[in-house]
Each structure stands twice: as C-alpha cells, then as structure tokens.
Amino acid sequence: MELPDYIKNRTWKDYLPEGITLEIDIPEDLSLIDLFEKGAKEYGDKVSIDYFGREFTFKEMDNLTRRLAQGLLKLGVKKGDVISLWLPNSPHFSICYFAALGLGTTLTAISPLFAGREMAYQIKDSGAKYLIMIDRFIKEFKKVEDQLALEKIIIVNVAGEIPDVPETTKIIHYNTLLEQNPETLTAFKVNINPKEDIAVIQYTGGTTGDPKGACLSHHNIVANILQMQQISNYMKEAYIKGDLVNICILPWYHIYGQTCELIQGPMTGGKGFIFPTFDIPRIIETIKEKKPNTLLGVPTMFIHLLNSPLSKDVDFSCLKYTNVGASAMPIEIAKEWERKTGFPLGEGYGLSETSPTVTNSPPWAKKKLGSCGVPVASTLCGIIDENLNFLPIGESGELVVAGPQVMVGYHNRPEENKKVFFEAGGFRWLRTGDFAKMDEEGYIFLIDRIKDMIKYKGHSVYPREIEEVLYEHPAIQECAVIGIKDPERGENIMAHIILKKEYKGKITEQEIIYWSREQMAAYKYPRIVKFVRSLPKSAVGKVLRRIIRDKEAKKAEKESSG
C-alpha cells in the first residue's frame, strides 16, 4: 500500500532548527546496560540521585547495582528470567532495575498502588520467577502468596533498614544480598541482543479488559530515550544552560517514568530528586529550596501543584523544562502553569506499547493549544479508517504509529498481536486505538479514545477489569463501568449497576463504593455508583458503554447549564 504524501513528507521538517534532524541514529547494538555503564563511566563523581538529602553519585549507584547483580546471580537468576519489581521510586528501584537488566533478565514493574490480586495477575501473566518488593506490601502479598510460583522474594525497606519480615529459604532481605557481596560484579558478562531481548514487559490494558504485557526490547527503550533526548538537549541549550536537575514525580513502574526519568539520569548526567510517594508538601518544598529545572508529569499532578495552598507564594520560575503526558491536559491548566513558571509547557502523547513517546510539542516551534505535538524523531504517524486505509490530512480516524520505539508485541497474545499490527508502505504499523486528526503542519489532535479506557488522574483504568471485580459482589446482577469527564481527575469512574431482586432496597450505592475500595487499587474503584433497571445492549447482547457515556455527558451538560 502506498503511503500518503503527508506521511512521507513530514512537513514539520521545514521548521526544524539547526542540529535537530528528522531522523536520528539509533545504534542497533546499544542496550540499556550500555547506557547505564556509559553514565557511570562518564559522570562518575557527579550526583545522580538525591533521596531525602542522601546523595548518590553515579559511581556509587554503579557499585551498588553491581553488588546486587552479584547477589542475584548467586541466587540463580539467569538470562531470560522475568523479575518483577513491586517498589515505589527509590534508589533501590534503580539499583534493582539495572542489576536485573545487566543479568539479561526481563523486568516487569508492578504499580505500588496495586492490591494483592492485581499484583498476582501480573506475576502469573508475565511468568515472573522472582519478586523484589518493599516490606510494607507484605500483608497484601500474603493474601495471594499461595497462588504464585515464585522462586525467591527479595524484601526491601525504603530507608535501607532491615525489613520487618523474617528471612526464610524463600525470602531474602535486599540488605543481606548486599552484605554478602561486598565485591562488585566487575562486568555484566551476559550477551544482550538489543533488538530481540525483551528488557521490560510493561502492563497496559485493553478492550478485552485483562491488562496485557507490552514487550519492549532494549532497542525499543533506547530508541525512545534518544528520541526524547533530542528535545531535552534542545531545552538544555536553549533554556537551562546546564545539567538537567529533575524533580522526579512520575512513578517509575510506568514506562513514562522509566524512559523519561529513571534512564534519562545516566544518559544525560543529570540529577534527580526522588520521593517514594507523590508528596505535595515535600515536592513544593524541594522546588522552593533546591530549584530543580525539570519536571515531567501527568495533568492531575500539575493541577494538584497549582491548587495547593502551599504553592501560593512559591516561585516556580526555576522549572524551565516541564512536560505533560499520559492524558490530555486541560487548556486552562496549561495556561496557568505557563503563567506560574514563565516557560512553555510541553505536551506529549504516548502508549506503553511505544516505550512510550510518539509525539511531543516541539519546543523550537509554535505551540498549538489542544495538540499533543508532532511525531518525535524517526517516527511516522498516520490516520486510518476502519478498513486500514490511510485518510487525507485533516480527516479524523484512528492514529497509527511506526518507529523503532514500537513494541515487539504483546506477551503471549498472538491474537491481539494480529489485531494491532499491519504492514503498509514497507513499515510495520501499530494501531493505537485512539481517534485523532493531523493538521498540515503535522500537529496531532486527539479527539477521543476508541477504546473504553478511562484515564483517572493519568492512570489507565479498564472498565472490564473493574466490572469483573464488581461481579464478585453477591448483590450485583449486571454492571457497566464508564469514565465521565471530570475537570480535576481527567475522568471519573462511574458504575451503572443492576441489582439482583433479593437485594433491591437492602443495599446502598455507598456500600458498593466502600466494598469496591477494598477490592482494588485506589485509582480503580468506582467513585459514583448508580442503580439502574437496564443497560443498553447491542444485538448480540454486548453492553454498549458508549451509550451510557453519552447519556451521562448530556445529563452533566444539562445540569451545568442550569
């Protein structure tokens, strides 16, 4: 199939400044470990991480990583094994991440907000043999321990203390592994094939409801780091005039946090202030006292930072490089942020399946409100119809992507892989499931999601997953979960429920909300529950969430207009 001119020509090349190219060199033999080692060698004595005032140099992080790798090796960890990390942002996360990658294993990072059952699903689906987790999660872990075929569990305390969980033949303290290995592993001897070896299985969701593991090779992630580096290098030269000093607020279990914060450090020699939680007072205090110049986040984080009474008199003008992703940024909030910092806020678009960045607003060109920018370097974007035909410029359809950051495929899901990939014009295209249009200058405007995914405070919430849990409640006969627009959260989670006859009048909506809260992560449970008599369905009996959503949107519009 011939590609339309707008894809081939990439009109935004006309306004690229000197030094910024449409295509970049992404060496095929470069692995994430090569980047890590290069960082340690090049920036050795510079501070890499500031964690509650405790500074770690690149050399020290390298040393700790190699000691842990030695310990993991002695435990029997080998190339091809899957290691799951259930950790908040901390130096431990970085040490475990690179130690595991250095041994040629595949990582799957689990959200620290997950309940035991969600964590268990990811471990089982990814085939993880090892789990590295913090001591605080032990209660949740115990709930599902007997379902998991784990060989070893390594327990971490985020302050470096001895964890309050006794060691057994299966449970080992992180501290023990370090103590037993004062000598570092001098070289990561394992051979990594960056294009074929999977570095990360990043869990996303899908229309089927079950979260799917996107397999990202070393090459995929390295490519995206280099693509984003084109932007960060420009920001360094044009605005920052020095090293990136990043206030790291993105969660590292998410690919956005991994690519743009965790790995950017060793890549650029920048420093990161890190916190285990999104702690607004501490973040504002750090901005005030330490004057970081870089902050990447999701819309809800910017809303919280702007709305906090603590930020009222704080000067944010040190934040010269800020970028937002994960869900569309409300225009008013973007404007307010720019007023507060005095610098333009970049906006990007990405997916777990694309490591994650696909587009970003080019800091060297005009910003278009409501657009998530143009494709990053070495990336093609197109708009297709339902028959996979490319549409002309300006028309709305499904956004498709081709580039080196596009995943190898979903883990153990051949049928899903057949659905999301297609070949055209000599490229392998990924269907994003997002409805968008592109203007003549290559700027992309997201219109809506084809999938029913809900974006709650930047977190992806999949209705079917929530519905599956709701169905476990004895009172629920049928249900449908939808996202409704919410100015603060992006979208809020609403459940329409049909009660079983015997429960009608005997249970309240609030009781369902309380029950749900106990069953799933805090960002997933429905905040609004409505008892209804029926649900709209298709001819084959499939619940039509779209109709419920439209109905609720109209109702909200009517209420707001008085």
Add this chain to the structure above:
Amino acid sequence: MRILTEIEDPYEVILKKMREYPNDIPIDENGKISEAFKEYIKIMFTPEEAEIAQHLEIKIVF
C-alpha cells in the same frame, strides 16, 4: 548573652525528623502532621524519653 526565647517541644523535634525520612509519617494535604500520629508518638515516648530521643539522628542506611 544569647537569650533562649523558644524551646521546641521534643515531640515536635522527633516528628520533624521522622518526616524527613523515607519511611515517613502520615500528613494531611497541607503538609501538617496528622493529629492522631502526634498522639501515637506521645504514647510511644514518655516526656523523659522524648527529651533523649529528640537528639537521636535517623540516617538512611545503604
């Protein structure tokens, strides 16, 4: 001569130190330490113990 005008409550000193530590303590959205946690600390330490404990350093161990 320096006149000591204000003596900080030893419980407040302990709480401040605990707040500057990764294991952290509960706070509200305005950054104020939870009242319940303050009560808890008073149960944990007698006034005499708090006098001593306020001088102890909490360090991140690696």
